[in-house]
Amino acid sequence: MEVLGLMSGTSADGVDAVLVSLTGRPARPRWRLLASAHTPYPDDLRERLVAVGQGSPLDASSLLDLAEELTEEQARAARACDPEGRAELVGCHGQTLWHRPPEGGRRGASWQLLQGPLLAELLGVPVVFDFRGADLALGGHGAPLVPATDAALLESIGGWRALLNLGGIANLTLIPPAMGPERDAPVLGWDCGPANTLLDLAVARFSGGSRRFDADGAWARQGLIHEDRLQEWLREPYVQQPPPKSTGRELFGAADLERRLAQLGAGVDPADALATLTAFSAAVVGQDLARGTRPLELLVAGGGSRNGFLMEQLRRRCRGTAVRSLASQGIADEHREALAFALLAWWRWRGHPGSLPSVTGARRAAVLGVVASPPPPA
Numbered sequence: 001m002e003v004l005g006l007m008s009g010t011s012a013d014g015v016d017a018v019l020v021s022l023t024g025r026p027a028r029p030r031w032r033l034l035a036s037a038h039t040p041y042p043d044d045l046r047e048r049l050v051a052v053g054q055g056s057p058l059d060a061s062s063l064l065d066l067a068e069e070l071t072e073e074q075a076r077a078a079r080a081c082d083p084e085g086r087a088e089l090v091g092c093h094g095q096t097l098w099h100r101p102p103e104g105g106r107r108g109a110s111w112q113l114l115q116g117p118l119l120a121e122l123l124g125v126p127v128v129f130d131f132r133g134a135d136l137a138l139g140g141h142g143a144p145l146v147p148a149t150d151a152a153l154l155e156s157i158g159g160w161r162a163l164l165n166l167g168g169i170a171n172l173t174l175i176p177p178a179m180g181p182e183r184d185a186p187v188l189g190w191d192c193g194p195a196n197t198l199l200d201l202a203v204a205r206f207s208g209g210s211r212r213f214d215a216d217g218a219w220a221r222q223g224l225i226h227e228d229r230l231q232e233w234l235r236e237p238y239v240q241q242p243p244p245k246s247t248g249r250e251l252f253g254a255a256d257l258e259r260r261l262a263q264l265g266a267g268v269d270p271a272d273a274l275a276t277l278t279a280f281s282a283a284v285v286g287q288d289l290a291r292g293t294r295p296l297e298l299l300v301a302g303g304g305s306r307n308g309f310l311m312e313q314l315r316r317r318c319r320g321t322a323v324r325s326l327a328s329q330g331i332a333d334e335h336r337e338a339l340a341f342a343l344l345a346w347w348r349w350r351g352h353p354g355s356l357p358s359v360t361g362a363r364r365a366a367v368l369g370v371v372a373s374p375p376p377p378a
Contacts, residue, residue, distance in 0.1 A: 001349070002034065004087035005342025006074055008095050010168025010249055011196055011303065012049045013212075014040035015077035016338040019087060026352035027152060029343065034086070036335055039077035045069060049113075053097050054253040070095055071115040075122040090127045091345025091369070092119060093337075099248040101141050102361070110142045116372035128345035128369040135355040140362025143246040147173040147189030147359045149340040154329060156183075159296035162289065163326065164314075165336065166304025169248060170195035170285055174295060182293070186358035190243035193284035194252040195304045198277050201257045206270040217309025220278045223271030226264055230280050233260070239284055244361035279313050286317030294320050301326040301333035344368055 001022055008015045017037050024030040041049070048066060052058055058066070074092055094114030102108035116129040132142030150163050156178035163173040174188040196213065203214050214220055233239070238247060264273055281304070289295065298321050304310050305325055315323045326333050347354045347367070354368035 001346060002086050002088050003342040003346050004078055004082055004090045005338040005340065005345065006077060006090065006092040007338040007341050008041075008074075008093065009302075009337065010053075010096060011200060012041065012046050012053065012095060012168075013303075014038055014046075015074055016334050017077045017081035018335050018338040018342060019082045020339060020342045022343065022346045026347055026350050029152060029346070031153065031339075031343075033335065033339070035081050036332075036338070037077065037081040038334060039073070039080050041073060045073065049095055049097070050249070053249045054255070055250065067113050067115050068118065070113055071118045072122070074114065074119055078123055085124065087123075087125055089345055089349055090119070090123060090125055091131075091341040091343075091348075092116070092127055092129050093131060093341050094129055096248060098250055099143065099246060100250075101246050102136075102139060107139065108136045108141055110136060116370065117375075120372040120374045124374050126349075126371055126373045128348045128371050130370040131341070131344055131354070131368045133370070134366040134368050135360050135362045138355075138362040138364060138366055140355065140357065140360030141244050141246040142360060144171045144173075144189050144191060144359065145344065145354065145368070146171070146337060146340040147187050148354055148356045149343045150189075151175050151187045152343065153331070153339070154299075157296060160293050162295035162298045162321070164285060164298055164300045164302075166195040166281070166300060166302035166307075166310065167337070168195060168197040168200075169193070169252065170281060170304070172285065172288065174292075187356055188243065188292075189356070189359040190288070191246045191248075192288050193239055193247070193281070194277075195281050195302065196307075197249055197252045198257050198260070199274065199281065201254055202261075202270075202274055202277055205257070206273070213303070214274055214278075214307065214309075217278060217307040217312075219271055220274035221309045223269060223273070223275035225279045226272060226276045227279075229263060230276055230283060232263075233280055234283055234287055239287070244359060246360075275309075278307070278310050279317075282310060282313035282317045285314065289318055289321065297322040297324060299324055299326040299329060301331070301336040303333075305333045
């Protein structure tokens with residue numbers, strides 16, 4: 001089956017799309033990448049999505065307009081990847097506006113902006129969306145979802161294998177060894193903390209909006225890391241919280257950046273602030289890995305994998321683990337999550353569970369996603 005996967009992450013920079021052929025057993029599918037494309041969001045749309053994702057109020061009419069505009073952008077991304085309309089099914093994550101993990105007896109909730117039926121009509125094929133709802137209803141976090149697909153698409157090795165996505169948020173997958181006493185251990189995964197959210201906001205702030213990100217970490221590399229302050233940040237409640245855990249821009253957003261900059265001191269040198277924030281993104285991962293069985297290797301994907309200074313900090317703070325790009329395994333870092341949602345959509349079509357209670361904390365595994373089909377002709 002040819003399936004199109006669409007993914008836009010916390011950074012809200014645009015849509016990654018892949019067209020993939022999926023066949024065989026759901027638990028261990030055979031897959032082949034047929035096409036891929038990245039479609040940036042228009043600047044105005046990105047700014048509004050980021051603002052709403054950080055709690056800026058928006059009236060109901062404007063929210064409806066935003067949902068429709070975003071859905072049209074998802075359709076544009078789909079056509080850019082699949083201009084001939086080969087896809088028989090589409091999996092679309094939508095754009096996360098707000099994520100509320102379960103806490104204190106209150107169930108979790110998560111809002112991925114998308115008009116699924118409209119997208120199905122625009123593309124003329126069934127669309128699977130709302131991938132988090134079923135897991136949330138079962139008491140889970142509804143995130144992260146990619147550990148299940150990581151385990152299905154990548155082979156186990158002789159020890160624990162970790163995958164790290166450095167998007168807006170840093171999230172981990174841990175795949176158990178292929179042999180030995182831990183070979184039957186469950187797949188694990190969680191959100192460690194910020195990856196690029198605070199960095200990108202800081203770059204925009206310090207550059208007066210002329211830059212969106214720190215290319216290769218060159219600006220941060222000029223600064224000094226405030227290690228004492230970083231160690232204080234590593235003692236914060238979310239960073240210390242054991243899995244299952246999930247987070248987003250609602251916790252690590254603009255208000256959080258201002259708090260951290262104030263802690264670094266008035267008039268802090270921008271390069272020092274960026275160096276410290278970059279090191280923090282790496283240190284939350286290193287601290288989490290140090291708490292359990294240290295993996296043999298850490299395969300890194302996402303936009304942060306192209307930040308040379310961040311990768312240097314990862315290698316420094318994840319000692320004893322080989323840090324490599326996921327691309328070394330045949331999956332480009334910009335394809336991983338779009339590929340994951342293509343697979344999750346295919347699993348929904350096949351009736352195969354897509355969630356892992358060992359990751360999300362749900363009471364049981366669930367088939368994920370809601371299917372919207374194009375309206376039949378009159």
